Amino acid sequence: MLVIKRDVIEKIKEQAERDYPYETCGLLLGRTEGNKRIALEAFETPNANPDRKHDRYEIAPKDYMRAEDYAISKGLEIIGVYHSHPDHPDRPSEFDRQRAFPDLSYIILSVQKGKVSSYRSWELIGDKFEEEEVEVIE
Numbered sequence: 001m002l003v004i005k006r007d008v009i010e011k012i013k014e015q016a017e018r019d020y021p022y023e024t025c026g027l028l029l030g031r032t033e034g035n036k037r038i039a040l041e042a043f044e045t046p047n048a049n050p051d052r053k054h055d056r057y058e059i060a061p062k063d064y065m066r067a068e069d070y071a072i073s074k075g076l077e078i079i080g081v082y083h084s085h086p087d088h089p090d091r092p093s094e095f096d097r098q099r100a101f102p103d104l105s106y107i108i109l110s111v112q113k114g115k116v117s118s119y120r121s122w123e124l125i126g127d128k129f130e131e132e133e134v135e136v137i138e
């Protein structure tokens with residue numbers, strides 16, 4: 001399951017609304033404790049997709065490395081990825097599934113007409129995405 005600080009999810013929602021009608025993206029930094037991934041910071045990354053930013057996202061390797069360096073300097077690790085679906089539901093696309101890795105949380109936010117309407121977190125189990133429980137903490 002995913003545990004996320006309220007200010008982190010609020011920051012991600014603001015970012016998703018700001019970047020509408022394009023997909024926003026970034027990495028979740030935090031810690032793993034048993035079966036819980038605990039998100040303590042959001043690390044924003046530019047959407048590096050060259051021509052389909054409205055329905056695809058891509059995190060450039062250099063941004064991934066930048067996030068990793070920053071996480072290490074804070075004693076954290078990359079525990080997940082977040083991105084938005086402008087005017088689409090908060091469930092993963094086939095494209096999302098093909099590019100996902102196990103042991104990470106994938107938050108997807110649905111942004112309807114510029115406003116975040118819902119979000120859910122997913123994890124890859126075998127070759128399928130399954131929704132995971134999200135607990136918001138102060």
Ligand SMILES: [Zn+2]
Pocket residue numbers: 083084085092093096108
């Ligand atoms: Zn997606």
